[in-house]
Amino acid sequence: MAEGVAVDKTLWFIADYSTDPDVPRRGNKRYYICYEQQYVNENPFHAMDENKPAWIAHTTIPHTLMGAMLNLAWMYAAGPTPKLKVCDPFVGSGTTWFEASKFGDIDSDVSDRMDCADQLAKDNLEFFALSAAGIRQLARQCEYVRDCTQGVAVVLPEDLSDEFEEVMAGLHEFDGAKGILLHPKHIDWLRQKSLLAKILFYTGLKAAVRHGAAITRQQERLPEAFVNELDILLADIAEVRRIREGQSADTSEAGRAIVPMRDPGLIRYPSFYSEGCSISPCLLRRLAERYCARGPERIVEQRDALVLEEEKYDVLIADPPYGINADQDATELSWLYRKMIPCCLKALRDGGQLILALPEASRTGRPCAFFTRGEMIQHQIIVEARKLKMDVVAVGHAGSRPAIARPPYYWESERALRRSILHFRFRRNS
Numbered sequence: 376m377a378e379g380v381a382v383d384k385t386l387w388f389i390a391d392y393s394t395d396p397d398v399p400r401r402g403n404k405r406y407y408i409c410y411e412q413q414y415v416n417e418n419p420f421h422a423m424d425e426n427k428p429a430w431i432a433h434t435t436i437p438h439t440l441m442g443a444m445l446n447l448a449w450m451y452a453a454g455p456t457p458k459l460k461v462c463d464p465f466v467g468s469g470t471t472w473f474e475a476s477k478f479g480d481i482d483s484d485v486s487d488r489m490d491c492a493d494q495l496a497k498d499n500l501e502f503f504a505l506s507a508a509g510i511r512q513l514a515r516q517c518e519y520v521r522d523c524t525q526g527v528a529v530v531l532p533e534d535l536s537d538e539f540e541e542v543m544a545g546l547h548e549f550d551g552a553k554g555i556l557l558h559p560k561h562i563d564w565l566r567q568k569s570l571l572a573k574i575l576f577y578t579g580l581k582a583a584v585r586h587g588a589a590i591t592r593q594q595e596r597l598p599e600a601f602v603n604e605l606d607i608l609l610a611d612i613a614e615v616r617r618i619r620e621g622q623s624a625d626t627s628e629a630g631r632a633i634v635p636m637r638d639p640g641l642i643r644y645p646s647f648y649s650e651g652c653s654i655s656p657c658l659l660r661r662l663a664e665r666y667c668a669r670g671p672e673r674i675v676e677q678r679d680a681l682v683l684e685e686e687k688y689d690v691l692i693a694d695p696p697y698g699i700n701a702d703q704d705a706t707e708l709s710w711l712y713r714k715m716i717p718c719c720l721k722a723l724r725d726g727g728q729l730i731l732a733l734p735e736a737s738r739t740g741r742p743c744a745f746f747t748r749g750e751m752i753q754h755q756i757i758v759e760a761r762k763l764k765m766d767v768v769a770v771g772h773a774g775s776r777p778a779i780a781r782p783p784y785y786w787e788s789e790r791a792l793r794r795s796i797l798h799f800r801f802r803r804n805s
C-alpha cells in the first residue's frame with residue numbers, strides 16, 4: 376500500500392443525464408457528480424472476522440463475506456414479506472446467525488451437525504455482549520496470562536490455576552489435529568466455566584491446531600504458539616473495545632443504527648450512518664440474556680444438512696464443507712454435495728434464493744475436490760431445478776448491470792482460499 380493513502384475514504388465520480396419532465400425518458404443535459412465518501416464500519420464481528428474467540432477449526436467464513444452475502448439476499452428479496460426467513464444448515468461457529476441478527480427483518484434458522492456448534496455460538500455471543508469495561512477487564516486478564524507465560528510454560532492467575540490444568544490436559548488430545556469435534560465432556564466443561572477460562576481454552580486450541588505442524592517438527596513449542604495466538608486475539612479485542620467505547624449506551628430499538636458522538640460539540644456521524652452494517656450493544660445484551668443464561672434454548676440446532684423442511688425458507692445461504700481445512704472423507708463429502716442441492720431447492724419457497732460460497736482455488740497446498748467447485752455446482756443446480764420443475768433466475772443478469780455486478784462473485788483471501796459466490800433465485804411453476 377502506497378504511503379499516505381486514506382484507506383477509509385473513497386472518491387466517487389458519477390456521470391448522469393437530466394430527465395425529461397414531460398416524457399419518461401433521458402433528457403439532454405449531462406451532469407457530473409463527484410464526491411468523497413468516508414467508509415465507516417463499526418461492526419464488532421468484522422473486527423474479529425475469521426478469528427472469533429470461540430473457535431475450533433480454520434473453517435470459519437469471514438464475517439465480512441457472510442455480511443456481504445446476506446446483503447445480496449436482502450437486496451433481491453421477493454417482495455414485501457414481513458420477515459425474510461433465512462437458513463444456514465452448515466453454520467459452524469454461528470457466523471450467519473450473528474450477521475443476520477443485525478437485520479430486524481431477517482429471521483434466521485441455523486444448524487450444524489456438530490453438537491458443540493451451539494456452545495461456540497453462545498460463547499462468542501457472551502464475548503460480543505460485554506460492555507466496554509468488561510472487554511477492558513478481559514483484555515487485562517489475558518495480558519496477564521500472556522506476560523506470565525514467557526514462552527516457557529503457560530501460567531495463569533492463581534485463582535485460575537486449576538482451570539489451567541484442565542485446559543492444558545484437554546489440549547493434549549487435540550495437538551496437531553486438523554478437524555476437531557469437541558467431545559461432550561469438553562462441552563460440559565465449557566458450560567461451567569468463566570468466559571476467561573473458555574477463551575483461554577479456545578486460544579489453546581488455536582495454538583495446537585494452527586501451529587500443530589511446527590510443534591510436531593519441534594520448531595515451536597506449545598506455550599510460544601499460545602502466546603502468539605493470544606497476541607493476535609488481544610489485537611482483535613482492542614479493536615472491538617475501540618468500537619464499543621465509541622458506541623453510545625442507548626441505541627435504537629431496532630438494534631442497529633450505531634451513531635456515536637465521540638467529541639463534545641462535534642457530531643462525527645450526523646445521521647443513521649452505519650444502519651444495517653453494525654449491531655447495537657443493547658441488542659447483543661438482550662440476545663445474551665436470552666441464550667447465554669444456561670437455559671435450554673439453542674442458537675444452533677444440531678441437525679444434518681440433508682434434513683430440511685420443504686418450502687420453508689426465502690433464502691438458503693451457506694459455505695458447505697470444502698474438505699480443505701478439515702479432514703472429511705472424500706466419498707462422504709461427494710455424497711453430501713450430490714444430495715444437498717435437491718434438499719436445498721426443495722426447502723425454498725417460490726421466489727427463494729440460494730447463495731453458496733464455494734472454493735475456487737486453494738493456497739494451502741491441499742487441492743479443492745472438483746465436486747465442490749462453483750462450475751460443477753452451477754450445472755447441478757440447473758439440472759436439479761429442472762427435475763423439480765423450478766425455473767432458475769440468475770439474479771444480476773436482469774437489466775443492464777455491468778459485468779462486475781453479476782454473479783458469480785469472487786472473494787479473495789490472502790492466506791487460504793479464493794472463493795466464488797453463486798447466487799440463484801427460483802420460481803416454482805407447478
Ligand SMILES: C[S@@+](CC[C@H](N)C(=O)[O-])C[C@H]1O[C@@H](n2cnc3c(N)ncnc32)[C@H](O)[C@@H]1O
Pocket residue numbers: 434435436437464465466467468469470471486487488489678679680681694695696697711
Ligand atoms: C465450512 S464450515 C462452515 C463454517 C461456518 N460458516 C462458520 O463460519 O463457522 C462447514 C460446516 O459444515 C458442517 N457439516 C459438515 N457436514 C455436515 C452435514 N452433513 N450436516 C450438517 N453440517 C455439516 C461442519 O461441521 C462445519 O461446521
